[in-house]
Amino acid sequence: MKFIRQFLIIILISFAGELLHAILPLPVPASIYGLLILLAGLQTKVIPLKAVDEAGGFLIEIMPMLFIPAGVGLMVSWGDLKPVLVPIIVTIVVTTVLVMGVSGRTAQFVLKKEEKKDE
Numbered sequence: 001m002k003f004i005r006q007f008l009i010i011i012l013i014s015f016a017g018e019l020l021h022a023i024l025p026l027p028v029p030a031s032i033y034g035l036l037i038l039l040a041g042l043q044t045k046v047i048p049l050k051a052v053d054e055a056g057g058f059l060i061e062i063m064p065m066l067f068i069p070a071g072v073g074l075m076v077s078w079g080d081l082k083p084v085l086v087p088i089i090v091t092i093v094v095t096t097v098l099v100m101g102v103s104g105r106t107a108q109f110v111l112k113k114e115e116k117k118d119e
Contacts, residue, residue: 009055
């Protein structure tokens with residue numbers, strides 16, 4: 001019963017995200033609205049962590065399985081992707097290196113700031 005209640009909370013928040021997506025004229029996916037609502041609820045303690053903890057953990061555990069349909073879709077559309085494969089690979093490599101660099105610099109900045117704070 002506890003899992004059902006936790007899943008119901010997550011589903012209702014996702015539904016609220018879908019409603020916001022339908023109402024607001026912004027190019028933001030409904031799932032992002034739902035995540036922001038959940039984050040706000042958890043940060044303000046309107047939604048206690050124990051209200052979604054176990055169901056959220058379960059969803060994280062099965063997350064790799066949720067990518068199977070996307071992988072199959074890529075395999076099915078392989079013929080369409082062949083002509084643009086090189087630009088896609090270059091884009092993936094460049095953006096991955098860029099994100100890693102920015103993340104590393106940000107982490108270094110935060111750590112140095114915390115070290116100065118502790119002194």
